[in-house]
Amino acid sequence: MLIVILVLVVAGGAYAFRLYAQARSAVDSTYHPVAGKKASKNIQNKKPLSILLLGTDTGAEGRIEKGNSDTMIVATVNNSKKQTNLVSIPRDTMAKIYHKDSSQFDIEKINSAYFQGGSEAAINTVQNLINVPIDYYVTINMGALSKIVDAVGGVDVDVPFSFQYDWRNFKKGPMHLNGVEALAYSRMRYQDPDYDYGRQKRQQQVIKGIVKSAMSLKTLGNFEKIMKTLSGSVATNMSFDDMVSIYQEYHAATKTIKSDHLQGRNATIDGSSYQVAPTAELQRVSDKLRRSLGLDTATLDNEETKQNKLNSDYFANPESEDYTVFTPNSDTPNVTTSTSDTANTDDSTSGDDNSGY
Numbered sequence: 001m002l003i004v005i006l007v008l009v010v011a012g013g014a015y016a017f018r019l020y021a022q023a024r025s026a027v028d029s030t031y032h033p034v035a036g037k038k039a040s041k042n043i044q045n046k047k048p049l050s051i052l053l054l055g056t057d058t059g060a061e062g063r064i065e066k067g068n069s070d071t072m073i074v075a076t077v078n079n080s081k082k083q084t085n086l087v088s089i090p091r092d093t094m095a096k097i098y099h100k101d102s103s104q105f106d107i108e109k110i111n112s113a114y115f116q117g118g119s120e121a122a123i124n125t126v127q128n129l130i131n132v133p134i135d136y137y138v139t140i141n142m143g144a145l146s147k148i149v150d151a152v153g154g155v156d157v158d159v160p161f162s163f164q165y166d167w168r169n170f171k172k173g174p175m176h177l178n179g180v181e182a183l184a185y186s187r188m189r190y191q192d193p194d195y196d197y198g199r200q201k202r203q204q205q206v207i208k209g210i211v212k213s214a215m216s217l218k219t220l221g222n223f224e225k226i227m228k229t230l231s232g233s234v235a236t237n238m239s240f241d242d243m244v245s246i247y248q249e250y251h252a253a254t255k256t257i258k259s260d261h262l263q264g265r266n267a268t269i270d271g272s273s274y275q276v277a278p279t280a281e282l283q284r285v286s287d288k289l290r291r292s293l294g295l296d297t298a299t300l301d302n303e304e305t306k307q308n309k310l311n312s313d314y315f316a317n318p319e320s321e322d323y324t325v326f327t328p329n330s331d332t333p334n335v336t337t338s339t340s341d342t343a344n345t346d347d348s349t350s351g352d353d354n355s356g357y
Contacts, residue, residue, distance in 0.1 A: 074289060
């Protein structure tokens with residue numbers, strides 16, 4: 001959405017007015033508010049903001065169903081510190097899913113929250129996992145990523161190692177990618193020694209590249225293409241006025257963009273592969289993001305930390321992958337079938353192990 005504002009700022013006169021009208025129309029079509037989310041006062045007071053970025057697996061590789069949010073990134077924007085933090089959450093992270101049926105005890109892969117309850121469920125699930133308030137969300141289908149990259153003239157990335165994916169070759173070192181290449185670059189994970197964590201780093205590279213390319217005047221020539229792409233591919237609770245204010249008041253925060261991720265360890269729950277984040281790691285990410293928002297840190301006490309305490313044997317043995325989900329207020333195992341397993345066929349995962357809970 002930053003692309004829209006950048007184009008308007010560098011335009012002028014009657015041309016800018018025409019672009020403004022096009023931009024407002026396009027952004028209005030993406031506006032989907034979420035109950036209880038009113039962050040405009042934070043913008044007015046120039047307070048730090050948090051944004052949940054959701055990349056859904058529709059619109060790519062022929063997928064047309066609602067799909068899961070295979071990319072989940074929490075961004076905090078702090079203008080006074082001139083800094084933006086990006087923290088990726090692995091799609092297979094074990095989490096309690098918070099959707100409209102609040103009475104249902106539902107622990108699954110976190111990427112299924114969007115499939116079950118849309119952006120609102122994804123927001124609530126992430127907030128409860130790391131105890132960080134989310135002001136805004138931006139959802140984009142992965143099929144539109146290539147169009148956005150092309151609209152800004154491509155992106156520059158630093159390829160960590162040479163690989164081939166989707167009939168495209170990526171050589172180690174600096175590369176300029178077009179839209180189709182950027183989509184392939186951000187999707188590959190099985191050839192990456194860090195698996196999904198490596199993919200998260202490459203996704204963050206593409207996001208940074210889009211922001212950098214959007215700063216270029218070359219974007220003006222592709223404005224109508226950008227508007228068309230946004231209209232059908234993006235949803236957000238950020239109004240057009242919010243976007244204008246964010247650019248005007250928070251522009252300095254893009255000068256430094258730092259990347260991080262929530263690190264889990266391999267686990268098997270009811271026969272499915274998960275990533276379980278140790279309590280210490282959940283606390284680390286929570287503390288980092290809360291500090292970036294100017295909030296006091298707070299000890300986590302949620303369903304995930306409770307389940308971790310009940311799985312002391314799993315954490316005591318670095319080689320163990322057997323993790324049991326227990327029903328509330330009991331030591332009885334809860335058997336569930338992950339929605340993300342049934343809604344997404346690409347569910348294998350692996351990552352570095354963290355000990356401790």
